Amino acid sequence: MQIRFENAEVLGATGFEQRSLGVAGSKLNAQADGRAVDLSGYWVLPAFVDIHGDGFERHLAPRRGALRDLGQGLMSVDAELAANGIATATLAQFYSWEGGMRGPEFARRFLAAHRSAEMLTDTLVQLRFETHLLEDYASFAALVEAFDVPYVVFNDHLPHDALNKGKRPPRHTGQALKSGRSPEAHLDLLKRLHAQADRVPEALKQLAQDLAARGVRLGSHDDATPDMRAGFQAMGIGLAEFPETLETARATKENTGHVILGAPNVVRGGSHSGKVSAAEVITEGLCDALASDYHYPALKQAVLRLVDDQILPLEKAWVLVSSGPASLLGLRDRGDLSDGKRADLVILDPKSRRIEATMVAGRFSHLTGGVAERLLG
Incomplete structure (x- = not known):
């Protein structure tokens, strides 16, 4: 044409x-x-280049067990992405102890469905791996290789504070039921994973080296402190998704890393969980890209709010959702x-x-x- x-x-x-x-x-x-x-x-x-989004989850599992054919759900995802101006989407799929649609088995199903899906939107996969799953390191690496996953992000969502105090974590029963475990079995798993924390850094360093050698892009998620970010940076994990403080974002940039923030944070005027305001980080010139996070319409809304609030002119704000994320993903042909x-x-x-x-x-x-x-x- x-x-x-x-x-x-x-x-x-x-x-x-x-x-x-x-x-x-x-x-x-x-x-x-x-x-x-x-x-x-x-x-x-x-067009928008979305570097991290899990808004597709509601299309794949609108209710627990309601949708068996993930391919049909991905067709609906395709339509939503297109209506929101997204030409390149990074679908962020969990590989977590949380189970359910965040568990390893669902991740395999999702990867298989994505491989065969015919979508107009150019979709990439990001796997979000929980770092304390030491017994899964080898199988996770094999999964990344088998499906040629280009982008891996490391999470640690364990409720360490509660476990250190010997307390049952908040919302534990509901999370256990979502995982398909009894509350007792779920708590036992959390305790076991928490107890092996000392072994995680060395294992993670080796896993990061192996993945990087295959050309996989690596990031971390929700870094709480500059020291935490420095630890990831020392492992060659250069992308920082949603750093929780201004100091952590600043340390990322000072250490040649890259900062990715959530567009919904900009739209809301702040974090829904009390973390740093994305607009504040952007004002400091520390943001390389905005991501849809959990809401695809937020990319457009965030850019226009940055303009309306006179934080950035449109051409600079739009970089955060186009050429900025394209560069971080190594996509030089677009943006x-x-x-x-x-x-x-x-x-x-x-x-x-x-x-x-x-x-x-x-x-x-x-x-x-x-x-x-x-x-x-």
Whole structure:
């Protein structure tokens, strides 16, 4: 397909430019000589690159055991991603002691379904591995290799404070039932994993080295302190997802790491769990990318809030959801609208702030409203 978009405001590195934008096949091509479509009154911007999102979970398991065919759920995920302007999505799947749809068996099912799914959105997989699962290190590494997983993030969600005090963790019974275990069996597992904490750093260091040698990108999640982040950085784990304090974010950048924050934090005006405000970190110039986290619409909402609150101009805010995450993922073929890049773009009505079209590699994954009328009418 060849097409030319005319008379739109096209977002570039220094702001909007009124210029035509050509698409030939899967690429942006200034010489494209296809049908001209008048987009007067619209903005054309780089499509979103989502570096971390688990909003797909509700499509795969709307109720426990309700959906057996994960492939059908992924089709619904594809539609939601497209409607929210996301051309590249990183689906963050747990591999955790938490069990249920966060357990190892569900992770295997998810990877198999993803491998065979036909989606218009370019979807990558991130596996979120719980570091205290020492007995799973070998099988986890084999799973990453078998499914060619490009991105691994290390979590530690064990309730260490409660376990150190010999107390039952908060919300324990509900979490046990979600895992498919009795409260007693679940507590025994937590205690056993907690007791082997001293063995984790050395095992994790070796696992990180093995994965890095295969070209896997590595990150950590919810780093609470600069010292914690420094420990991960020393293992070659350079991406810090959602650091919990401004000091931790600053230490990440000072130690050549990269900071990823949650877009919902920006939209809410702060963390829902009392952690550092993402807007504060962004104001300090410490953020490399925003992620949808648990809510895909938050990418667009966060960028527009940063602009409305006069924290960043649009062209700089948009970098955090396009070329910024693309760079961290090693995707040099997308993230901006320069000639020769992959034709990943969104067409947005600046009055309604609605995304009316999403294009992925030169194909429309979402088309509605006035843009659909101009293209089809």
